[in-house]
Amino acid sequence: MILKGFLIYGLVVLALVSVAELRGWSLDRVDQVPNVPKTVRDNPGSYRSVYSSYHHYTGGK
Amino acid sequence: MSPNDPAGPAAPQVKALNCPSCGAALTLRSFGNAVSLVCSSCHSVLDATDPDLKVLQKFKAAEDEDSPLIPLGTRGSLRGTDYEVIGFQRRTIEVEGIHYSWHEYVLFNPAKGFRYLTEYDGHWNLFSILRSLPEDDSGASTVTYLGEVYRHFQTADATTTFVLGEFPWRVRMGESVTVSDYVSSPRVISKEGTGKEVTWSMGEYVTCGDLWKSFNLTNEPPVPVGVYENQPSPLSASVKSIWAMVGMFLIASLLLLVIVYVTARSESVFEQTYSFDAASHDEASFVTPVFALHGHTSDVELTTIASLNNSWIYVNYALINQDTGRAYDFGREVSYYSGRDSDGEWTEGSNTNIVTIPSIPPGNYYLRIEPESDPALGVILYTVSVKRDIPQLIFFGFGILAILIPALFITWRAMNFEHLRWAESDYGTPPDDGSLIGTLENLASNFKSSNSGDDE
Numbered sequence: 001m002i003l004k005g006f007l008i009y010g011l012v013v014l015a016l017v018s019v020a021e022l023r024g025w026s027l028d029r030v031d032q033v034p035n036v037p038k039t040v041r042d043n044p045g046s047y048r049s050v051y052s053s054y055h056h057y058t059g060g061k
Numbered sequence: 062m063s064p065n066d067p068a069g070p071a072a073p074q075v076k077a078l079n080c081p082s083c084g085a086a087l088t089l090r091s092f093g094n095a096v097s098l099v100c101s102s103c104h105s106v107l108d109a110t111d112p113d114l115k116v117l118q119k120f121k122a123a124e125d126e127d128s129p130l131i132p133l134g135t136r137g138s139l140r141g142t143d144y145e146v147i148g149f150q151r152r153t154i155e156v157e158g159i160h161y162s163w164h165e166y167v168l169f170n171p172a173k174g175f176r177y178l179t180e181y182d183g184h185w186n187l188f189s190i191l192r193s194l195p196e197d198d199s200g201a202s203t204v205t206y207l208g209e210v211y212r213h214f215q216t217a218d219a220t221t222t223f224v225l226g227e228f229p230w231r232v233r234m235g236e237s238v239t240v241s242d243y244v245s246s247p248r249v250i251s252k253e254g255t256g257k258e259v260t261w262s263m264g265e266y267v268t269c270g271d272l273w274k275s276f277n278l279t280n281e282p283p284v285p286v287g288v289y290e291n292q293p294s295p296l297s298a299s300v301k302s303i304w305a306m307v308g309m310f311l312i313a314s315l316l317l318l319v320i321v322y323v324t325a326r327s328e329s330v331f332e333q334t335y336s337f338d339a340a341s342h343d344e345a346s347f348v349t350p351v352f353a354l355h356g357h358t359s360d361v362e363l364t365t366i367a368s369l370n371n372s373w374i375y376v377n378y379a380l381i382n383q384d385t386g387r388a389y390d391f392g393r394e395v396s397y398y399s400g401r402d403s404d405g406e407w408t409e410g411s412n413t414n415i416v417t418i419p420s421i422p423p424g425n426y427y428l429r430i431e432p433e434s435d436p437a438l439g440v441i442l443y444t445v446s447v448k449r450d451i452p453q454l455i456f457f458g459f460g461i462l463a464i465l466i467p468a469l470f471i472t473w474r475a476m477n478f479e480h481l482r483w484a485e486s487d488y489g490t491p492p493d494d495g496s497l498i499g500t501l502e503n504l505a506s507n508f509k510s511s512n513s514g515d516d517e
Contacts, residue, residue: 002471003306004301010310010464013400014317017460021321021452024360026419036381044346044429049377049390 080105081114090134090147091169099148101133106224106232116353120234120445126223127151130180130283131166133226139187139267144168144176146276148226154217154240167228175229178272179264184289185272186249186264195243195250195261202492203244204243204250208265211243211250214290214486219253226348242290246482248292266291288481301381307468309459319456322421326356326450331428334444337374339434346431352447354423359450361418363428367395367443369412377431378416382424389418393444417453 010045040047078087089095096107097117106118129149131137136145148167153160163181170176177188195206202213219240220418224232240253247266252282254260266289269282285292331352337345354361373396380389398411434441483491 002296005288006299006303006306006421006467006471009467010306013280013463014313016309017456018312020456021317021325023358024417024420024450025456026360026453027415027455028416028418029391030269030416031390033379033390034386036379036386036388038383038386040381040382040429041348041427044348044431047346047379047429048390049379049392049429049431061276061388 078114080107082107082116082119084248087114088134089227090145091175091227091229092171094169094174095147095231096230096231097224097228098227099224099226099232101225106234108231109111109227117231118234121222122223126147127164129164129166129225130280131178131272131276131278135276135278137272139168139176140274142170142173144170144173146178146226148224148228148232150221150225150228150232151223152219152240154219156217162222167226169227177262177264178267180283181289182287183269183285184292185267185269186291187267188251188262188264191250191261191263194261196251198383199206204252208248209245209248211245211248212492214242214244214249214483216241216487244291246291246297264291266293287485288478290482290485292480292482294475294478296471297479300472301474305472307464310464314457314460314464317453318454321452325452326359327452328449330447330449332444332446334442335430335432336440336442337432337434338440339432339438340436345433346377346429348381349428349445351425351427353425354421354449356423356450358420358422359451361421362448362451363393363416363418363448364448365393365395365414365443366446367397367412367441368439369395369397371398371400372396372438372441373410373434374443375433376443376445377429377433378425379429380418380421382422382426382427384424384486388429389421391416391418417451 036047078089079085080087080100080103081498082105083103085100085102087098089098089109090328092128098107098114099105100107100108104120104122105116106120107114108117125139129146131146133146133149136143138144145168146166147169150165150167151162152165153162155161163179166178168176168178175190179188192229195204195211205211210462217240218237218350220237221232221234238253240251243250243252246457249264249266251262251264252259271496272278273282288358319399331349333349333447338347361380363378363380365376373390373394373469375393377395378390393414393416395412395414397408397412398405399406399408401407428445428447430445432441432443479491483489
């Protein structure tokens with residue numbers, strides 16, 4: 001029973017790894033924005049990035 | 062009785078007797094096979110081979126004396142044979158000043174003879190006397206029987222501390238014999254005797270549930286406590302096969318990795334170097350030329366490389382599908398700092414940042430780029446490159462971990478089971494019998510002893 005369970009579990013893990021590679025999954029965070037107007041190509045400043053107000057680190061050690 | 066008698070054959074009648082000591086009625090269930098008979102009223106041990114039932118011994122039982130969990134006279138079917146419980150005894154050993162007792166039930170079948178059920182802390186074994194002698198390899202603390210090696214578990218002097226019912230031997234209260242157990246789960250070989258008179262018997266572990274079902278018992282069975290000497294481990298037998306499967310899965314993962322790396326496009330679709338002056342008041346955002354992403358839905362890897370030293374640049378990106386208007390929005394910081402302090406040289410950050418955008422369908426895309434930085438840092442050069450369908454090694458890492466973790470857990474559980482089993486033996490630790498569990502247990506044990514040696 002445990003062997004059968006482990007066999008199925010291992011096959012599911014391999015299948016998930018295959019799907020992750022095939023579909024190009026990633027751990028990085030990206031936001032999707034639908035329907036961006038075509039005018040952005042002519043006026044890039046009109047697009048408001050989700051991350052434009054990101055407070056970033058500006059120091060060093 | 063006629064062959065057509067609808068009532069069937071008449072049930073065998075037991076012989077009714079009276080105790081010569083107290084006059085209480087006695088029941089002899091094993092006919093002429095019993096050697097000793099114990100009166101349940103006055104606790105006289107009687108000679109069952111004597112027509113007058115000569116009193117051999119009389120003992121006083123405690124008020125709260127153990128009563129058989131399976132009452133005398135109960136009938137049940139074990140391994141396809143019907144048995145009746147005819148005798149009950151308690152035997153006690155003393156180890157380091159502590160008394161441990163187990164119970165033995167004498168079972169009888171007119172055709173098959175006697176079998177014995179033992180019970181200790183809710184663990185049951187069905188014993189039968191061996192017809193041939195095991196090969197006793199005293200040097201290796203093992204015995205071999207029918208090609209199976211049994212490892213010595215424990216030797217102790219067992220004393221009979223309570224008896225009831227019938228016995229096929231001359232039973233005596235207070236009688237002591239030396240008992241040695243050799244185990245090969247789920248079986249155990251028991252050697253008991255005094256001097257030259259030795260009896261070998263073999264027991265096999267029986268679960269409480271099966272036993273209660275066999276005897277149709279309605280009382281609550283005792284809950285097994287701890288791990289018994291020959292109790293079959295639910296996991297030990299699986300450990301070797303589990304690791305064989307782990308090996309198989311690792312090979313499959315490696316093959317998959319090769320296939321993924323061979324078939325991935327890993328295609329460079331865009332690369333451009335830009336300069337950014339944060340002090341400039343011009344609009345910082347701009348768009349790249351359109352580039353095509355081919356193939357099936359897969360990831361896109363965007364790399365930002367900036368020439369920095371003790372400075373930073375933050376870039377807002379949007380990967381926009383020109384045809385559908387869907388944008389993938391993200392921001393990445395590239396910063397690199399270095400210097401020297403009392404600890405010596407130090408660096409922090411990197412000139413390169415890589416982001417993987419997941420599951421991007423094929424199509425025509427462009428990037429909207431909006432850099433930010435400290436106006437005091439001057440002009441910063443940075444290169445943006447885009448690659449399509451790059452294999453992600455991390456998922457193979459997760460996959461291998463996901464396979465290893467349960468395998469390690471099962472191994473640990475199996476080791477723990479064997480550890481608990483052998484902790485009760487004369488040795489304290491499992492034998493190094495060449496099995497995976499035995500080898501791991503001994504490695505762990507040696508590691509512990511070497512560490513404790515270092516501490517000293």
